[in-house]
Amino acid sequence: MYAQGRTKPGKIVTEVKYPRSMHCWGLAFDIAVLLNGLVTWDTKFYDQIGPLAAAIGLEWGGSWKSFVDKPHYQLPGYDVDDLIKKYGAPEKFMKSWEGINVPGFEGPAKVIFKGKELSAGLLEGRTYVEIRALAEAMGLKISYDNATKTVTLS
Numbered sequence: 001m002y003a004q005g006r007t008k009p010g011k012i013v014t015e016v017k018y019p020r021s022m023h024c025w026g027l028a029f030d031i032a033v034l035l036n037g038l039v040t041w042d043t044k045f046y047d048q049i050g051p052l053a054a055a056i057g058l059e060w061g062g063s064w065k066s067f068v069d070k071p072h073y074q075l076p077g078y079d080v081d082d083l084i085k086k087y088g089a090p091e092k093f094m095k096s097w098e099g100i101n102v103p104g105f106e107g108p109a110k111v112i113f114k115g116k117e118l119s120a121g122l123l124e125g126r127t128y129v130e131i132r133a134l135a136e137a138m139g140l141k142i143s144y145d146n147a148t149k150t151v152t153l154s
């Protein structure tokens with residue numbers, strides 16, 4: 001990715017070389033906004049989503065001062081120099097995750113609705129499925145009111 005826009009064609013998309021990106025360590029992800037089925041890079045959509053990151057404990061690249069990165073999200077509290085010093089390589093860091101369990105989580109599950117597979121998980125004997133995916137599979141319109149934490153299917 002570092003070569004893109006430098007020694008390879010394209011636009012510069014990163015300021016850091018391996019393994020200095022939090023992506024290398026499994027601590028970051030990027031999103032793309034789909035508008036009518038097509039990816040849009042219109043920043044107004046990313047500006048609407050980004051501020052929600054803090055509410056779920058994530059750091060948003062759009063709030064950075066030097067390299068503003070609106071599609072980027074990462075877990076806060078990690079320093080890449082500390083990670084390199086402690087683990088050397090991302091693979092060793094990721095090995096340290098083994099054995100970490102979410103209490104009550106029994107693993108992934110499958111929910112099939114009219115032949116369409118939806119991802120789901122089992123938590124304390126109950127099956128949880130992403131309601132947006134289920135609503136879309138059922139052909140329902142879904143809306144969410146963040147102020148009241150209300151999902152409405154119609």
Ligand SMILES: [Zn+2]
Pocket residue numbers: 023028029030069071072073
């Ligand atoms: Zn990123």
